[in-house]
Amino acid sequence: MRHFLVMTAFAFIAAAVFGTVARDSTADRFRYGLKIFGEFMLIGLALSWLLYFLPI
Amino acid sequence: MSQSEYPAGSIQPWIMGTAGLVFPGAGHLLLGNWVRALVLGGAVWVCFIAGLAMGGHLFSITGSEQGLANLLQVPPTIANLGSGLLYFVCWLLGVGLADDPVHAARATYEYGNTFLLIAGLLNYLAMLDAFDIAAGRKP
Numbered sequence: 001m002r003h004f005l006v007m008t009a010f011a012f013i014a015a016a017v018f019g020t021v022a023r024d025s026t027a028d029r030f031r032y033g034l035k036i037f038g039e040f041m042l043i044g045l046a047l048s049w050l051l052y053f054l055p056i
Numbered sequence: 057m058s059q060s061e062y063p064a065g066s067i068q069p070w071i072m073g074t075a076g077l078v079f080p081g082a083g084h085l086l087l088g089n090w091v092r093a094l095v096l097g098g099a100v101w102v103c104f105i106a107g108l109a110m111g112g113h114l115f116s117i118t119g120s121e122q123g124l125a126n127l128l129q130v131p132p133t134i135a136n137l138g139s140g141l142l143y144f145v146c147w148l149l150g151v152g153l154a155d156d157p158v159h160a161a162r163a164t165y166e167y168g169n170t171f172l173l174i175a176g177l178l179n180y181l182a183m184l185d186a187f188d189i190a191a192g193r194k195p
Contacts, residue, residue, distance in 0.1 A: 016096075
């Protein structure tokens with residue numbers, strides 16, 4: 001659970017910055033930030049499932 | 057202050073960029089853009105403090121490593137230096153820079169490292185954003 005929370009915090013912080021610097025209008029920034037946040041979370045979860053099946 | 061007030065070739069964008077690099081959020085604060093200063097500066101501060109709280113390690117080039125190992129310290133040190141004053145305060149206080157096996161054994165050690173690195177890299181982005189706004193390249 002701690003790993004997921006840390007990943008969520010990381011995705012939130014990075015998405016906030018990317019969303020703020022990348023677009024011009026407030027609505028666009030919000031949408032882009034949400035998109036980045038979702039992508040971080042989805043890719044993080046997908047990678048964690050992939051790595052779960054790999055032997056150490 | 058309006059972002060397009062500065063004439064071409066003005067030194068103001070460099071001042072805003074430098075202020076943002078030295079003190080996260082200060083560049084946008086000087087531009088009068090409180091919301092951006094709060095979001096960007098706040099993100100960098102939270103990221104940095106969270107990284108330290110998780111037991112992360114701040115990199116530095118000490119020259120004590122052997123051979124190419126010194127070169128491997130350069131990229132993460134550049135990333136950490138992006139945090140500006142936060143890095144130097146930690147350096148002065150001796151926080152986070154020591155290679156401590158107790159810290160390294162913590163479950164969140166690598167997370168802390170990542171947060172500290174990302175805090176610096178995000179601040180580089182914020183610095184460039186402040187520069188671009190002051191130069192009139194962005195609204």
